[in-house]
Each structure stands twice: as C-alpha cells, then as structure tokens.
Amino acid sequence: MENIKDKFNIHLAILVLSIVALILAGFVAYQYKLLNNELMAVENELMAAKEENLTLLARLETANKDNLNLSKLSSYQQTIIDSFQGQIQAIGSTVGTLEKLAQTDPELLKKYSKIFFLSENYVPAKLAQIDNDYVFEGGNNFLIHAEVWPFLKRLLDDARRNDIELLVASAFRSFDTQASLKVGYTVTYGSGANQFSADQGYSEHQLGTSVDFTIPANGAMFSKFESDPAYSWLVENAHKYGFTLSYPKGNAYYKFEPWHWRFVGVALATHLHNENKYFYDLVQREIDVYLIKLFD
Numbered sequence: 001m002e003n004i005k006d007k008f009n010i011h012l013a014i015l016v017l018s019i020v021a022l023i024l025a026g027f028v029a030y031q032y033k034l035l036n037n038e039l040m041a042v043e044n045e046l047m048a049a050k051e052e053n054l055t056l057l058a059r060l061e062t063a064n065k066d067n068l069n070l071s072k073l074s075s076y077q078q079t080i081i082d083s084f085q086g087q088i089q090a091i092g093s094t095v096g097t098l099e100k101l102a103q104t105d106p107e108l109l110k111k112y113s114k115i116f117f118l119s120e121n122y123v124p125a126k127l128a129q130i131d132n133d134y135v136f137e138g139g140n141n142f143l144i145h146a147e148v149w150p151f152l153k154r155l156l157d158d159a160r161r162n163d164i165e166l167l168v169a170s171a172f173r174s175f176d177t178q179a180s181l182k183v184g185y186t187v188t189y190g191s192g193a194n195q196f197s198a199d200q201g202y203s204e205h206q207l208g209t210s211v212d213f214t215i216p217a218n219g220a221m222f223s224k225f226e227s228d229p230a231y232s233w234l235v236e237n238a239h240k241y242g243f244t245l246s247y248p249k250g251n252a253y254y255k256f257e258p259w260h261w262r263f264v265g266v267a268l269a270t271h272l273h274n275e276n277k278y279f280y281d282l283v284q285r286e287i288d289v290y291l292i293k294l295f296d
Contacts, residue, residue, distance in 0.1 A: 104294055108145075108209055109264060109287050111280060113246070113253040117201045120175040124208035127172060136167040136214050143172040145208035147295045148242075148263045152211065155241035164233045169220065169259070170212035173205040195255050204246060209263040226258040234261065239273035242266045248278050265294040 105125060110116045126146040134156045135142050144152055152168075159166045173181070179200035204210040213234065218224045225231050238244065242265045247257040264272075264279060268290035272278060279287070 104291055106288075106291060108207055108294060109268075109291050111284060111287070112202055112204055112207065113198065113280065114202055118175065118203075118206050119201065122206060123174065124172070127208055130168055130171060134166075134168055136169045136219065137216075142168055142170070143208065144211065145172070145263070148209050151241045151243075151263060151266075155238065155243065158237070158241075159230070159233060162233060164230050165215055166213050166230055166234075167215060168211050169214040169222075170205065171210070172208040173203060175200050175206060178203045178206060198254075204260075204262050207262075210246065211261055212257075212259045213261060214259060222257070222259045226256075231258045239269035240266065242269050244269045244272050244279050246279060251278070251280060253280065265290055265296065267293040267296065 107116075107118065107122065112118060124145045127143040128146040128149040130142040130144055130149070130152070134153070156166055156168075178198065182197050182199055185197045198204075200206075212222070213230065214220065214222065214225060215228055215230050218228065234243070235245070238261055242263050243261040244264050245258070246260050246262045247254045249256045262279065263269075264287075268279075268287065271290075272281075
C-alpha cells in the first residue's frame, strides 16, 4: 500500500513539476515575445532616428553650402563696396585737387624773366604788409603775397636765431612802379640797365612772391651781399621756406643777383636745392606740376 502511495506521490510530483515547467516555459516564451517586440520597436526607433539624422546631416550640409555661398557673396559684395569707396575717395581727391588748383593763381609759377608777360592790370589776389621790424631802414609799406608772408616771416625769424639779421630791401612792385624804376635805371646806365633790371611786365616782383634781401651793414649795397654769411645761410636754408635763387651766376637773363630770391613753394624749392638746379633750368611743364603744392 505504501509503495502505491509513494508511486502516486512521485507521479504527482512529476505532474506538478511538468505543470510548473510548462508554466515557466510559457512565461519565458511570453517574456521573450515581449522583449522581442520591444527590441523590434527600439530597432525601428533607431532606424527612424538614423534616417532623421541623415536628413539633418543633409540639411546641415545644404546649410553649410548656403553659408559658404553667402560668405562668398558677402565677400564679393564687400569687394564691390570697397571698390566703390576707393573710387569715391579718388573722385573726392580729384575734386579737391581741382578746387585747390582753381584757387591757386597759375601766374605764380610762370617764368617771367623775358619769357612771359604780366599785364599792367595784374596784381596778386591779396597782399600783406611786411612788418617794419624786417624791413631795411628807409623802406616803407613793403608788401608781399599774403600766402607767402608766413613762409617769409619764418625764414627771417629763423635766420635771426642763427645770428643772421636779414632785412627786406624790396618786395612787391606794381607794373607802373617797375616802369618808373626801369626808366630811372636807363637814364643812369643806358642800355646797361637791361643787365640787372626787368622791363615792366617781366619782373618777378610784380607777382608779389619775390624779395631782395640785405643786411644792416650793407644797406642798399647789394654787390657786397655775396660775401656775407647771410647769403651762405640762404643758399643752405632758403629752400626749407620755399625760396630759391632766381638769377645765379651764368644765368641767361640778368647778372648774378645773390640778393634776389623768389618763393616757389617748399616742394619745388627743395627739389631744385637737392638737384643743384635753378628755377629757370626747368621747362614750364616741369614747373607746373608743383602748382598744387605751392602753399603746402
């Protein structure tokens, strides 16, 4: 009886274990299916995300190309803008140059010693009186071109700082004044006056840019001026103030006049000094290019 009971218990245990195994197998199968479904869902999401990433990458690449094109376009536009600005500046500079030239008397750099003729009506646009402190004793109401006066004053002041007391013995002369002066010289010296005195209309003094220098010890004795330190100082320094010697030794117009200096602007005077040349050595077209810089 006990054997039968034991066998029954064994079969029952086997049955229970089988049922449990089936239940576990079913549970495992169910869980596997759930996990498999979740895995497939994740894979689908990953595929969708990958496709979305590819789409985003494509858009990003397109955007980068667009940005590059915009950058190139912007650079090109900036180049055009810069070019326009350069052209505008060039036009502005040209207009400024033309305005400056229009306001500068072209007669001031003409070669007036027996070459060009100044009419009897020509007078500089504006004249300034030279301070009496700089005028040779006995001089009265000496005038100079108003824009030349600051340069002349600096020259005279700097000369005095170097113990050179330069004085002005003659400056602007009108057409009529030059005519009277030439008549007086002709009466005294005859045709010899042509060696040192210009006819009216041919004198640089009528321009208001030329002066005759002297020193107190010489007075009107201009012939002594060459041997004075004042002349040597002018030779070395006058160009810094825009002045140049008009009639050096051996010139084709008048005898050597170490006292007669003409304002031609710092640029031209410096060029002449550096090249060891004189105003009348140049042709007129070479001189004319300096007109724009005359009072710089």
